[in-house]
Structure formats: C-alpha cells, structure tokens
Amino acid sequence: MDIEQIWFALVAFFFIGYFVLxxxxxxxxxxxxxxxxxxxxxxxxxxTIGPVWDLNxxxxxxxxxxxxxxxxxxxxxxxxxxxxxxxxxxLALILRGVSFEYRHQRKHPEWAARFDLMIIxxxxxxxxxxGVAFANIxxxxxxxxxxxxxxxxxxxxxxxxxxxxxxxxxLCLVHGMIFIALKTxxxxxxxxxxxxxxxxxxxxxxxxxxxxxxxxMHVEVAHLGWxxxxxxxxxxxxxAAGLFSLGGREGFAFFAMALSIASAVATxxxxxxxxxxxxxxxxxxxxxxxxxxxxxxxxxxxxWVALITTPLVIGYQAWTYWVFRxxxxxxxxxxxxx
Amino acid sequence: MLLRWECMEEFFDPLALARWQFGLTxxxxxxxxPLTIGMALMAxxxxxxxxxxxxxxxxxxxxxxxKIFLINFAMGVVTGIVQEFQFGMNWSEYSRxxxxxxxxxxxxxxxxxxxxxxxxxxxxxxxxxxLPRLAHLLCIWMVFFASAMSxxxxxxxxxxxxNPVGYTMNAERGxxxxxxxWEVLSNPVVLAAFPHTILAAIMFAATVMIAVAxxxxxxxxxxxxxxxxxxxxxxxxxxxFMGVGLSGDQLSLAMVDAQPxxxxxxxxxxxTTSAASFSIFTLGTPDGAxxxxxxxxxHLLSLLSTHTLDGEVEGINNLQxxxxxxxxxGDYSPIIWITYWAFRWMxxxxxxxxxxxxxxxxxxxxxxxxxxALVQDRxxxxxxxxxxxxxxxxxxxxxxTEMGRQPWIVxxxxxxxxxxxxxxxxxxxxxxxxAFTAIYGILAVVEFKLIVKAAQEGPPEITQGDGEDAEPDxxxxxx
Numbered sequence: 001m002d003i004e005q006i007w008f009a010l011v012a013f014f015f016i017g018y019f020v021l022x023x024x025x026x027x028x029x030x031x032x033x034x035x036x037x038x039x040x041x042x043x044x045x046x047x048t049i050g051p052v053w054d055l056n057x058x059x060x061x062x063x064x065x066x067x068x069x070x071x072x073x074x075x076x077x078x079x080x081x082x083x084x085x086x087x088x089x090x091l092a093l094i095l096r097g098v099s100f101e102y103r104h105q106r107k108h109p110e111w112a113a114r115f116d117l118m119i120i121x122x123x124x125x126x127x128x129x130x131g132v133a134f135a136n137i138x139x140x141x142x143x144x145x146x147x148x149x150x151x152x153x154x155x156x157x158x159x160x161x162x163x164x165x166x167x168x169x170x171l172c173l174v175h176g177m178i179f180i181a182l183k184t185x186x187x188x189x190x191x192x193x194x195x196x197x198x199x200x201x202x203x204x205x206x207x208x209x210x211x212x213x214x215x216x217m218h219v220e221v222a223h224l225g226w227x228x229x230x231x232x233x234x235x236x237x238x239x240a241a242g243l244f245s246l247g248g249r250e251g252f253a254f255f256a257m258a259l260s261i262a263s264a265v266a267t268x269x270x271x272x273x274x275x276x277x278x279x280x281x282x283x284x285x286x287x288x289x290x291x292x293x294x295x296x297x298x299x300x301x302x303x304w305v306a307l308i309t310t311p312l313v314i315g316y317q318a319w320t321y322w323v324f325r326x327x328x329x330x331x332x333x334x335x336x337x338x
Numbered sequence: 339m340l341l342r343w344e345c346m347e348e349f350f351d352p353l354a355l356a357r358w359q360f361g362l363t364x365x366x367x368x369x370x371x372p373l374t375i376g377m378a379l380m381a382x383x384x385x386x387x388x389x390x391x392x393x394x395x396x397x398x399x400x401x402x403x404x405k406i407f408l409i410n411f412a413m414g415v416v417t418g419i420v421q422e423f424q425f426g427m428n429w430s431e432y433s434r435x436x437x438x439x440x441x442x443x444x445x446x447x448x449x450x451x452x453x454x455x456x457x458x459x460x461x462x463x464x465x466x467x468x469l470p471r472l473a474h475l476l477c478i479w480m481v482f483f484a485s486a487m488s489x490x491x492x493x494x495x496x497x498x499x500x501n502p503v504g505y506t507m508n509a510e511r512g513x514x515x516x517x518x519x520w521e522v523l524s525n526p527v528v529l530a531a532f533p534h535t536i537l538a539a540i541m542f543a544a545t546v547m548i549a550v551a552x553x554x555x556x557x558x559x560x561x562x563x564x565x566x567x568x569x570x571x572x573x574x575x576x577x578x579f580m581g582v583g584l585s586g587d588q589l590s591l592a593m594v595d596a597q598p599x600x601x602x603x604x605x606x607x608x609x610t611t612s613a614a615s616f617s618i619f620t621l622g623t624p625d626g627a628x629x630x631x632x633x634x635x636x637h638l639l640s641l642l643s644t645h646t647l648d649g650e651v652e653g654i655n656n657l658q659x660x661x662x663x664x665x666x667x668g669d670y671s672p673i674i675w676i677t678y679w680a681f682r683w684m685x686x687x688x689x690x691x692x693x694x695x696x697x698x699x700x701x702x703x704x705x706x707x708x709x710x711a712l713v714q715d716r717x718x719x720x721x722x723x724x725x726x727x728x729x730x731x732x733x734x735x736x737x738x739t740e741m742g743r744q745p746w747i748v749x750x751x752x753x754x755x756x757x758x759x760x761x762x763x764x765x766x767x768x769x770x771x772x773a774f775t776a777i778y779g780i781l782a783v784v785e786f787k788l789i790v791k792a793a794q795e796g797p798p799e800i801t802q803g804d805g806e807d808a809e810p811d812x813x814x815x816x817x
Contacts, residue, residue, distance in 0.1 A: 298441075
C-alpha cells in the first residue's frame with residue numbers, strides 16, 4: 001500500500017469520525033422541537049451532549065488540518081471552490097456552539113427560545129451542507145487544469161447533491177434521537193424511541209436511493225464490489241438500527257447507527273478513489289491522491305505523528321464517554337436548578 | 339455600465355477584502371485564546387491550592403474563574419475553526435504553495451493538542467462529582483498543558499511565515515516542501531515567540547482576575563477570597579511581564595536576523611545606522627518621511643537589535659535596495675506608520691499594565707498607611723478599567739508581527755498578493771466579511787455582558803462537604 005493511499009484512508013477516517021460523532025450532536029440539536037416538550041426536556045437533551053459536543057466538533061478541525069497537511073491541493077481546491085457553503089457551515093457552527101453556552105445564562109423563556117432556534121438551525125445547516133458538499137465531491141465539479149473550481153452555490157444544489165444533503169440530515173437526526181434514547185430516562189426516552197421508529201422508514205428510503213444512485217454512478221469503476229459492499233453495509237446497519245430500536249436495545253441501535261453513518265461516508269470515499277476530486281470539465285484538472293498529495297517526507301513523518309496520537313485520542317475520548325455514561329433525566333435538571 | 343462594473347470590481351477587491359477578513363477574524367480569535375490559556379492556568383493554580391490546603395476560598399475562586407473560562411472557551415473553539423478553514427477558502431494559492439510545510443504543524447496541533455484540550459475541558463467542567471479529586475485536578479492541568487502545546491504548534495506555523503526554515507523549493511511542482519520537521523519546530527522565531535505569547539496571555543488572565551477582585555473589594559464583599567485573588571493576580575501580572583520583556587528581547591534578535599526590514603520599520607529607520615537611537619514618540623509628516631519632533635533614547639535601538647551599544651542597524655532604504663537586487667523590482671517595506679506605532683503601543687500598554695500592578699502591590703502591602711475612602715475607590719476603579727491593557731498589547735503586537743512582514747506572506751518566498759484564492763470573487767469575500775463582522779460584533783457584546791455578569795455574581799457559596807458529597811449529578815448539569 002502506498003503512503004498516499006494510507007493518507008487517503010486516514011483523511012476518510014477523520015471525516016468518518018466527525019460525522020459519526022458530531023452527527024448525533026446535530027441530531028440532538030435538530031430533535032429539540034420534536035422531543036422537547038418544555039425547557040427542562042430541552043435542557044436534558046442538551047446536557048446529554050454537554051461534555052462531548054466540543055470534542056466531537058474538534059474532529060472536523062483535525063480532519064481539515066490532516067487534509068491540509070496530506071493533500072494541500074485537495075484542501076485548497078475544495079475550500080476555495082465551496083466558499084459559500086463552507087461559510088454557511090462556519091456561521092452555523094459558531095451560532096450553535098455559543099448557543100449551548102448562552103441559552104442557560106438567563107432564566108428568561110424568550111432568551112432560551114432564541115438560542116434553541118439557533119441550535120436547531122446550527123445543527124440542520126451543517127449536516128445538510130456537508131451532505132451536499134460530499135455528494136458534489138463524488139459527483140465531480142467544474143475544475144480547470146490549474147485545479148480551480150468554479151461552481152456557484154446553486155450549482156451545488158443539483159438533485160444528487162440535494163439528495164446527499166437530505167440523507168445526511170436524516171441520518172444525523174435518527175442518530176441523535178437514538179443517542180437521546182440511550183442517554184436519558186423517563187418519558188423523553190420513550191418519546192425518543194417512538195420518534196426514531198417514525199423517522200426510520202423515510203430515512204431508509206432516502207438513504208437507500210442516495211446509495212443506489214452513488215453505486216449507479218460508478219458501475220464502470222474497477223473496485224465496484226467494494227462500493228456495493230459498503231453501501232450494502234450502510235443500508236443494512238440502518239435497518240438493524242431500526243430493529244434494535246424497536247426491540248428497545250438502545251446501545252445496539254446506537255452502534256448500528258454509527259456503523260451505518262460510517263459506512264455511508266466510507267462509500268463516498270471509496271467511490272472517489274483513486275481520485276480525490278474529479279473534474280467534470282477538464283480531465284487533467286481532476287485531483288488524484290498522487291497529484292494532490294504532499295511530499296513523501298511530509299507524508300512519512302506525519303504518518304508517525306498520526307500513528308502515535310490517534311490511538312491515544314481514541315483512548316481518552318472513549319474514557320470520556322465512559323465517565324459520562326449515566327443517563328440523565330428531568331430530576332437531575334430540577335435538582336441542579338435548586 | 340462597464341465603468342460602473344469596474345468601480346465595483348475595485349471596491350470588491352478580493353485581495354484587500356480577504357486581508358481585512360483575515361486580520362479581523364484573527365484578532366477577534368486572539369481575544370479568546372489568551373483568556374483560555376491564561377484562565378486555565380489560573381484555575382489550575384487555584385484548584386491545586388484547594389487540593390493541598392482544603393481551604394474553601396480556593397475552591398470558590400476555582401469555580402468563579404472556571405465559569406468565566408467556560409463562557410469564553412466556546413468562542414475560542416468556534417472562532418478557531420474559522421481560522422483553519424480560511425487558509426483554504428481565502429488563501430488557496432498560499433495553501434497550495436506551503437501546504438506541504440505549513441500543514442504539518444497545523445495537523446500536529448489538532449492531533450496532539452487540540453483533541454486533548456477539547457476532551458479535558460469537557461471532563462473538567464462536567465466531571466466535578468464524577469472523577470476522584472486528583473484526577474479532576476489533573477484535568478485542568480491537562481487543559482492548560484494542551485492549550486499551551488496548541489499555541490506552540492500554531493506559533494511554529496506562523497514562525498515559518500516569518501522565517502522559513504526546514505524546507506526546499508520543488509520547482510517542478512512550484513511549491514515549498516518540508517525537509518526537516520525538527521527545523522520547523524525549532525525555528526528560532528518560535529522559540530522566542532512562544533514564551534512571549536504565553537506569558538502575555540497569562541498577563542491578560544491576571545488582569546481579568548485583578549479586575550474581578552477589585553470590583554468586589556470596592557463593594558466590600560467576598561473580602562477573604564478576593565484579597566487572595568487580587569494578590570495572586572498582581573504578582574502574576576508583574577512576574578509574567580518580566581518574562582514577556584525577556585522573551586520579547588530574544589524575539590527582537592531573531593527578528594533582526596530573519597527580517598531586518600521589520601526592525602527597521604519598527605523604528606522608521608531609513609538609513610543604516612550605528613549606535614542607533616530609539617524614539618519613544620515622534621511627530622512627523624504623515625508619510626513618516628521627515629520628523630518634526632521626537633523623544634529619543636540614545637543607543638537603545640542598537641542595543642535591542644544587536645545587544646551592543648554601537649551595533650549597526652540596517653535601514654529601510656538600504657534593505658529596499660538589497661531586496662530589489664535579490665527579488666526584482668518592487669516595494670519591500672511594510673506600512674511604516676503602522677509598524678512604528680504598533681511596536682510602541684505593544685510595549686507601552688504591556689509595561690503600563692505591569693507598572694500599575696507593581697504600584698498596587700506596594701500600596702496593598704502589609705502595614706500600608708490607611709487611605710481615604712475616595713482614594714481607595716479610585717484605585718479599585720483604575721484596576722477594573724485597566725484590565726484590557728495586556729489584551730490590547732497582544733493585539734497590536736500581532737498587528738506589528740503580521741503587518742511588519744508585508745508585502746510577504748512567507749518572507750522571501752511568496753507575496754501576499756499572490757496567495758489569495760483566484761476563484762473566489764470579491765463579492766463573496768465581501769459577504770463573508772460582512773457576515774463575520776456582524777456576528778462577531780453581536781457575540782462580542784453578549785459575551786462581554788455574560789462574563790461581566792458571572793464576575794459580578796462573585797464566587798459561589800460553598801459549605802463544607804460540597805464537592806465531596808454534593809447531590810449526585812447536580813454539578814454535572816452545566817447547560
């Protein structure tokens with residue numbers, strides 16, 4: 001395996017980590033109006049992700065930095081080419097992040113409601129736009145021989161892109177509600193479970209369409225088998241998450257859902273390979289893992305850094321989830337208020 | 339119609355707008371960064387004191403400054419993402435050119451430091467009753483350690499822009515490529531810039547702590563805890579400033595070595611001079627070309643630049659001529675009035691802050707003579723209103739560092755004008771600049787009000803036993 005291939009896999013790994021982890025944060029945010037009957041409910045929901053949303057969001061910073069270091073051309077073309085959607089993602093993440101901190105600072109219902117709205121928008125927009133962006137990377141964008149992308153925001157909102165966005169939103173929403181069912185107790189847990197089941201069928205339908213479309217776009221690719229296998233894994237683990245939820249096995253449902261998101265994102269990365277950003281206009285504009293990558297030295301030394309740090313990162317983050325493993329309920333919120 | 343379009347094009351100059359955006363968002367980000375680093379240290383010291391002495395006043399202070407830290411840190415995180423994305427979004431040609439070198443410290447920062455910081459912040463804030471006391475104490479130390487390490491890698495990346503080392507030019511791919519990560523990480527500029535920046539950050543946290551203490555002492559409340567906070571803050575500020583000065587001196591030497599033009603522009607020294615003097619204040623024509631009046635300290639510029647009284651300091655005109663032969667025709671000097679004044683304000687604001695703290699240490703010494711209530715009141719107000727001085731000094735320090743490097747984005751390798759994204763239209767940058775300015779502006783107001791409110795509420799009442807057998811989970815509900 002060439003070092004460029006290893007780094008392609010590592011970039012995929014960090015983006016998968018981001019979507020699996022911040023995915024349920026987005027879902028919890030989007031579910032606020034669906035599951036929260038009153039302020040206490042909403043506080044229960046927000047506090048389930050309280051200790052972890054920040055470290056989950058850090059995954060996108062690391063994914064971006066790893067992309068920058070390993071594939072500077074890809075990073076440069078992607079980030080400048082998708083300027084406006086990334087701007088919207090940034091603004092949404094800013095509003096969501098500060099809203100978590102600000103909403104409880106005053107005991108005024110209107111104050112909290114305003115920040116709830118920002119959490120909802122700030123969770124929906126990034127999920128949707130990341131879905132749109134990744135679908136468009138797979139689909140290819142107009143790019144000249146110097147790898148300069150020229151596509152408008154509306155150009156990105158093509159049917160496949162929109163379907164990618166819808167898939168990501170629904171996957172995150174279900175993921176978030178399964179997480180709430182796993183992390184809460186009492187009525188809200190019951191509500192979350194039934195809401196998961198209600199959303200399961202449309203989610204399976206939308207995600208399956210998107211995955212089939214992705215497979216159909218790549219029928220001539222040599223490693224089609226891998227794409228089909230991963231898409232199949234994504235779809236079947238999604239169904240499994242639904243069945244586990246039905247059976248009240250929340251832990252299993254959560255891991256099945258995480259696997260579904262991970263394999264859906266992996267499907268996209270494997271579809272791309274060995275390109276990283278295909279050009280729809282100029283064939284020589286297409287960025288591949290070779291012409292987009294850093295030098296052998298950089299990839300080599302950074303591989304050591306990644307190999308040393310990543311297991312530690314996974315270790316102490318897993319420990320964090322262990323420390324905060326207990327379920328939260330309304331009683332905890334009410335006890336903390338007095 | 340055509341003419342109007344051209345006017346619009348000029349108005350929406352992508353380069354100028356992208357520079358304004360980077361400058362504004364970076365300075366804004368850097369309000370929260372030092373407070374995060376410095377407050378983490380303050381909270382860690384307070385919590386350690388509580389751990390060792392079991393004196394509840396330290397726990398109260400930890401809680402109070404922990405709350406301020408929490409309000410602040412979310413802003414640091416979310417504005418930090420903007421910083422990283424901006425390199426690709428607005429400076430794609432820069433990213434292509436130096437990504438091989440510059441990306442490495444950024445990625446190491448994320449992998450080794452930022453993950454650590456984000457994880458342990460969560461554990462510290464939410465883990466009060468979930469972790470053993472010692473483990474919980476180690477969490478806040480971990481946060482400080484990780485945030486300092488994070489600063490190191492970012493400063494190493496910046497140091498490459500000031501003083502490129504550890505790279506080779508790949509002509510075929512038209513980019514700089516890393517040859518030694520070690521050289522990049524041990525750049526003389528980062529070795530001096532790191533202590534300089536960290537200690538300045540600690541000064542800012544110290545003055546915030548002093549201001550909070552002064553606000554309560556002025557109202558005669560929480561006397562015991564706040565006297566402790568005041569003393570700790572004053573001492574920290576004075577000691578940190580001494581470190582800032584020493585490391586700043588080292589940074590000057592590294593700068594003279596790597597970027598003599600920046601030092602010449604810091605003084606507005608046009609001709610190469612031996613035994614050069616340093617002007618504290620100059621009145622001159624607006625272009626800085628001739629001076630009407632100045633207060634000068636003889637030999638000081640030579641001393642700063644070479645550590646000898648009569649050392650030779652290269653002047654702007656000589657360097658300009660030298661760079662023209664080296665790099666071809668062009669203007670190689672930064673905007674002199676900006677570098678000149680930014681350098682002075684940086685030193686002046688920082689020194690003034692330390693001076694006030696030193697003075698207060700003397701005035702609050704044991705068996706100091708009784709002062710009238712009015713004078714005492716004035717003193718407290720001075721301490722409250724001078725809290726932002728170290729922050730302001732840090733910000734103008736960054737303006738000096740970055741503006742002093744112009745017209746280069748990477749000194750000697752790439753000019754700023756060549757670094758901007760060619761495919762991002764001026765109007766798009768105008769939209770993002772307007773959006774960031776508006777949101778950052780609103781958030782600054784909300785943020786400031788919340789911090790002031792938290793500070794004025796003062797330390798929480800904690801009775802013996804809290805934190806040990808407090809109601810389960812009640813402390814873990816933060817949001």
